[in-house]
Each structure stands twice: as C-alpha cells, then as structure tokens.
Amino acid sequence: MAELLDPAAELRVSFLEAVAEFRADREYPVPWFVTDIDPEALTEASAFPGYVARVLGERELSGVRADGFVAQTTLWWVEDAHVLGRLAIRHYLTPKLERLGGHIGYDVRPGARRRGHATAMLAAARPVAAALGVEEALLTCAATNTASRRVIEANGGRFVDTSGDRLRYVVPTRQGMDEVRSGRSS
Ligand SMILES: CC(C)(COP(=O)(O)OP(=O)(O)OC[C@H]1O[C@@H](n2cnc3c(N)ncnc32)[C@H](O)[C@@H]1OP(=O)(O)O)[C@@H](O)C(=O)NCCC(=O)NCCS
Secondary structure, eight states: OOEEEOOOGGGHHHHHHHHHHHHHOSSSOOOHHHHTSOHHHHHOGGGHHHHHHHHHHTTSGGGSOTTTOOOEEEEEEEETTEEEEEEEEESSOOHHIIIIIBSEEEEEOGGGTTSSHHHHHHHHHHHHHHHTTOSEEEEEEETTOHHHHHHHHHTTOEEEEEETTEEEEEEESSSOGGGOOSSSOO
C-alpha cells in the first residue's frame, strides 16, 4: 500500500525515473517541482542528498527562498520503494497562492495514473495539513483538469469560485474523511 513519506536520498533512482516520466509526458505540462530540481542532483548521485536536504529545509521559514515562496512540506507517495507521486502542503497563503496555487499541489507519475493514487494521496495529506494548522485547505485546478477536479471533489472539496482559468475549492482537513472514496465510486 502506498504511503506519504518524507523525501529521502535512498529513493533517488526511483525518484529520477519518475522525473523522466514526467518530462516525457504529453498529456500534462511538466510539473513545477521537476523544473525546480537542482540540475546537478539529476546527474550526480553525490548531489542528490543536498537536493533532498533543501526540500526538507523548506519546511522552516529559514529554508525558504526569498522571492514570494512560503514554508511548505513536501512528501513523496511511495509504494514498495517506488516513488509514484509527490505532494506539497503550503503552510500559509500569499495573495498569489490564494488566487492560483492554493495550499496543496500534487502530481502522480504518468505510469501510475488512473489507479486512484491522487485521490488517496490527497486523503492521506489532509490530516498532515490539519497538523500543520491548515483547518480548511484551499485547492485550485485548471477548469480543464477533469482528473484533478475529481480528486478534489472525492475529498469533500466544496467549490468556492473561479479565479481566471482556475477553479477554487476548500477541502476539509479534519472532518469528512469518511466521504473519501477509496478507489470505489459512490
Ligand atoms: C491530475 C492527476 C494528479 C490525477 O492523478 P491520478 O492518480 O490519475 O488520479 P486518480 O486515479 O485518483 O483519478 C481521479 C479521478 O480522475 C479521473 N481521471 C484520471 N485521469 C483522467 C483524465 N486524464 N481524464 C479524465 N478523468 C481522469 C479518474 O477516472 C478518477 O475519476 P473517478 O473519481 O470518477 O473514479 C494526474 O493526472 C497528474 O499528476 N497530472 C499532472 C499534474 C496535475 O495536473 N496535478 C494537479 C494540479 S491541480
């Protein structure tokens, strides 16, 4: 069974395989976290622990870069030592995140899609967000991103409004976990 784990250098090979899949994906744009990976971590094994340390460091304000970023908790969705996806919980919102990014972003590697992983990954992240003090998580997705809409709605997402081409939802982090469909239709 897959679970949310802290990024770890031991998962380098699987993580880099996932990155290669994201880059080759023709269905969705390359996710931001892929373009944000330190270039040397992609080619030099010795640089990978430094990348992981940077990502873990972003959980503290001291580890956050200056240009409009907020502290965030990144987690990897892992099954049998295979990295299937990643998710980031932003600890608070800026005006830009209120409009565009929301509290939680997630990506499932192309080879693992349509098996319920994103739905389960967001469900697993909700109590983590609650523990970080996020009572109601704002989630946004492009209006055209049917899969992401379904993921949010399966997690009890309540539609708020439209911001540009994005739909905004609030997802409960403490309540409503029983609404989550774990791979079955309701
Ligand atoms: C969006 C994404 C996270 C979905 O991941 P996933 O693991 O395939 O999602 P799930 O298997 O949990 O599927 C959720 C629902 O979306 C549906 N779905 C999945 N891919 C779909 C697609 N390409 N078109 C239409 N529906 C789709 C599933 O059938 C399922 O529907 P159901 O709830 O009625 O059963 C994944 O496609 C992805 O990483 N895309 C690129 C990054 C991205 O868009 N992230 C979200 C940004 S807001």
